[in-house]
Amino acid sequence: MRVEWSDEAWKLLDNILQECENRFGKKNVEKFLGRVKRCNQSLVDNPYMGKLEPLLEYLPLSLRTFVLHPYYKIVYYVNEFEDCIYVITLWDSRRNPEEYVKELFDEKKD
Numbered sequence: 001m002r003v004e005w006s007d008e009a010w011k012l013l014d015n016i017l018q019e020c021e022n023r024f025g026k027k028n029v030e031k032f033l034g035r036v037k038r039c040n041q042s043l044v045d046n047p048y049m050g051k052l053e054p055l056l057e058y059l060p061l062s063l064r065t066f067v068l069h070p071y072y073k074i075v076y077y078v079n080e081f082e083d084c085i086y087v088i089t090l091w092d093s094r095r096n097p098e099e100y101v102k103e104l105f106d107e108k109k110d
Helices: 007-024 026-045 097-109
Strands: 002-005 064-069 072-079 084-092
Touching (some): 002 007, 026 064
Parallel strands (some): 002 084
Antiparallel strands (some): 064 072
16 A cells, blocks of 8 residues: 655645744754654554544545644545555644634535
8 A cells, every 4th residue: 555645735744844944943854754754654554543533524535634743633545446545634733623624625615
């Protein structure tokens, strides 16, 4: 099984890394990237380890979340037919969950 990140997820990760470097320096960026790599490998080893996210039940996919960092969760789904784990976005857990879900997913319906 492989892990593929959406363009949006890559963009959010890049923004997080830039903010991290500006506030905390390059060493912390390297640590965060290490977490991302370990998370990817953990998902490959056990794709269903993330919990089904109740706030996203209304969406057609079975979206799961996995804590990447105390401030961020990876939102993903597993496609067994394609033997792939798709990371669709990063969830900023510091924000109000209901508002954040609406901002992330509801506006995409339009």
